[in-house]
Amino acid sequence: MTGTEEQPVPDWEEVARRYGRFLYTVAYRLAGSHDDAQDLAQEVLLRVRKGLETYRPGSMEGWLSRITTNVFLDEVRRRRRRPQDALPDDPDRVLPAAPAVDVVIAQQTLPDDVQAALSALPDDFRVAVVLCDVAGQSYQEISESLQVPLGTVRSRIHRGRALLRTSLAVRP
Amino acid sequence: MNSHLDDTLSALADGELSAEEEALARAHVATCERCAADLVVVEAVRTLVRDLPPVDPPVPLSAGGDLPAGEEPAPVVPLAPRRRSRLAGLAAAAAAVVALFLLPAIHQDAGGPQLANLVQVHTTSPVNVDLVSQVAPGALPVSYQR
Numbered sequence: 001m002t003g004t005e006e007q008p009v010p011d012w013e014e015v016a017r018r019y020g021r022f023l024y025t026v027a028y029r030l031a032g033s034h035d036d037a038q039d040l041a042q043e044v045l046l047r048v049r050k051g052l053e054t055y056r057p058g059s060m061e062g063w064l065s066r067i068t069t070n071v072f073l074d075e076v077r078r079r080r081r082r083p084q085d086a087l088p089d090d091p092d093r094v095l096p097a098a099p100a101v102d103v104v105i106a107q108q109t110l111p112d113d114v115q116a117a118l119s120a121l122p123d124d125f126r127v128a129v130v131l132c133d134v135a136g137q138s139y140q141e142i143s144e145s146l147q148v149p150l151g152t153v154r155s156r157i158h159r160g161r162a163l164l165r166t167s168l169a170v171r172p
Numbered sequence: 173m174n175s176h177l178d179d180t181l182s183a184l185a186d187g188e189l190s191a192e193e194e195a196l197a198r199a200h201v202a203t204c205e206r207c208a209a210d211l212v213v214v215e216a217v218r219t220l221v222r223d224l225p226p227v228d229p230p231v232p233l234s235a236g237g238d239l240p241a242g243e244e245p246a247p248v249v250p251l252a253p254r255r256r257s258r259l260a261g262l263a264a265a266a267a268a269v270v271a272l273f274l275l276p277a278i279h280q281d282a283g284g285p286q287l288a289n290l291v292q293v294h295t296t297s298p299v300n301v302d303l304v305s306q307v308a309p310g311a312l313p314v315s316y317q318r
Contacts, residue, residue, distance in 0.1 A: 168217065
């Protein structure tokens with residue numbers, strides 16, 4: 001990081017070529033399907049191409065993660081406004097109690113199972129977990145991307161993991 | 173310590189605690205069976221997600237095809253200054269006149285007499301007259317206003 005001054009937006013084709021796999025992986029883990037991931041990645045690249053996102057020198061992965069998250073959450077909010085796609089408005093109020101500790105995570109959990117469990121998370125929790133564990137962002141970076149306090153990031157990541165644990169756990 | 177660590181466990185697993193916080197958390201985990209078990213599970217879940225394989229797009233990524241008319245791509249490299257040629261200006265004026273003819277034709281109920289008036293103007297005007305300013309002064313592009 002050399003400063004906070006805005007720089008010319010990187011060429012979208014170069015971004016797609018060098019960071020396409022990273023971008024698509026984050027999009028897929030957030031969206032949960034190839035169709036939605038392709039739409040998401042395409043919208044991200046379109047925003048890059050049109051220069052709609054401010055670019056500052058630093059981590060390209062961090063920048064792309066932030067754009068991808070914003071596009072994803074924009075779509076989530078758009079769907080929330082449509083009654084047929086209504087989602088829980090506050091995931092904190094619909095969470096089940098933490099499971100007992102006598103559960104064991106399956107040793108041979110398939111990636112598809114993990115993805116299914118990720119997809120079942122409330123959106124805010126999934127975003128936090130994906131940014132942390134898939135995109136490799138620090139809590140500070142996630143806090144800045146989502147514009148929420150650090151404590152909220154910590155809580156969402158932990159509660160997301162607690163729900164994943166419930167989904168992926170097998171009882172002995 | 174009476175309370176359990178809860179979301180501090182994830183921060184501990186992620187190395188997101190300060191040195192002082194981490195020391196306190198590890199001291200608690202060393203004496204609390206529940207938090208020790210929870211930390212193991214948190215780390216296992218964390219590893220499962222982190223070990224997910226990268227996903228390649230099934231088709232090459234695109235940026236949505238051609239941009240809509242009028243939208244410029246990001247200024248990756250400086251663009252040459254845009255020049256508005258005289259021919260382009262004439263073409264715009266011609267397009268405006270054509271549009272004025274077509275609009276009443278689409279809305280035929282109200283357009284019949286207006287269309288006739290426009291045809292009259294066109295057929296009786298000298299060659300160099302400003303047709304646009306005669307039939308629709310308000311429609312003049314800014315660059316053509318005197």
